[in-house]
Amino acid sequence: MDKVIIAKDLSLAYSNNETIINKANFSISSADFVFITGASGSGKSTLLKSLFGALKLKQGSLVVGGVELNNISRSKLNFLRRHVGIVFQDYKLVKEWSIDKNIMLPLLINGYVKSVAQNQVDKLLKHVRLNHQTGKYPLELSGGEQQRVAMARALAHNPILILADEPTGNLDEYSSQLIWNLLEGANEQLKTTVIVVTHNIPKTLKVNYKHFHIEYGSVHEIC
């Protein structure tokens, strides 16, 4: 199976130079469903940020989708990000845009014609059960609904990889289940690689998954 992510001696640090992840070695294959767990402040989100190039590597090598992230150029990073879908705990939706436009964003960035993009948005809104909310703005929706919009946006451009940082952290049980179903669906039906940073792995999950745990800066795979 193709490797979507290969990390070799990967070390990550913030500007104060304190090492968060120390010489991690791991790989993730295409269509894998991966959980990254660890205590608060262990470096889960830091590792996820490095996967979409939001954090410079301190040391080592990190290849995502065949692109080496060490000293990556801005244009290459943009290219990589156009093939990745990201979901955050705080949704990161553009508040002054309608939910339709938010979902359309990755499609327009990838050069889709607006009419084609609008069709895709309509399908996605149905898929995340928000077709009745079309034209509304993020702040007019509940947290669970906003996260479903963020999920629709992450799925819009059929990415090779979905990165989710505690996607259900702020949600009620019903909304959380919907998000897990959407992530499972993307992994099973579209063979999208899914990496989720979370404190708790849901028990209702049907897919086979890999589990990486971060402790004291080391990344261990739990079998």
Add this chain to the structure above:
Amino acid sequence: MKSVKNHLSLVIALLSILFSMQVYFIVERAIDAYKITLSKNYSVIAVSKKELSSDEFKKINKIISNAQEISPDSVIKRLTSDLKSTNIELLKLTLPKFYKLSLEYYPSPTEVKRLRDDLLRNSSITKVEDFSHNHDTVYKLLLLFKKVVSIFSVFVLIVTVLLIFKELRIWQYKHNERMSIMGLFGAALWLRSAVLFRLSIVDALIASVISIGVFAYLSSYPWIIEQFRSIGIDVVIFNPVDDSLIIVGVSMSISIILASLIVLGHKEEA
């Protein structure tokens, strides 16, 4: 409503810059027009031992536009009662030639002094009367007026630039989040900043249209025209082509610089 408010802050700042700029232009034009009027009434008197042509005077200093000989008849008339006609003819020949020198434009005191020196350097010219005292007073008054307007314009400019910088910080805060989110999905810099540039260009156009409209209206407003006529000058308050181009150019440049500063100052969320 919120969107109108967003536009208003930059539009007002731009309007104050464009208004002070155009007022400065009007004052400058008014002063130039007034200088032309003054130059028509102002002349220098030169006394020469021999006859000099207008071209010879022009060669002495380029500011001289014309030299007109002043007839000595009026002086001689006063003497005729005591003199014989042969003596009068002799007197006419011995009298120096008086010339009234018209100038191309209203000169500065330095130019008047240079003109005087140039004229006196000519061996034929024995005396020059430049009426420098009167000239200096008028010229200094004009300069004072121009300086006051310039200081006022600079003051408005400084206040407006400070306002714009405050606006810039608000814009930076407002657009940073959207630009960061777009960056997360791989939007190129031009796409991330497109909204910002579109907004600033729209604001620049709004401010330009308002300024052009106001000054076009004022230029045909009878009261304003009457004010300039009353001081004997004809001033172009608003040149539809040149001034419109300057207003649009300045407004666009400021807005684009503002948007570029925001884009350059944008820091992506880590």
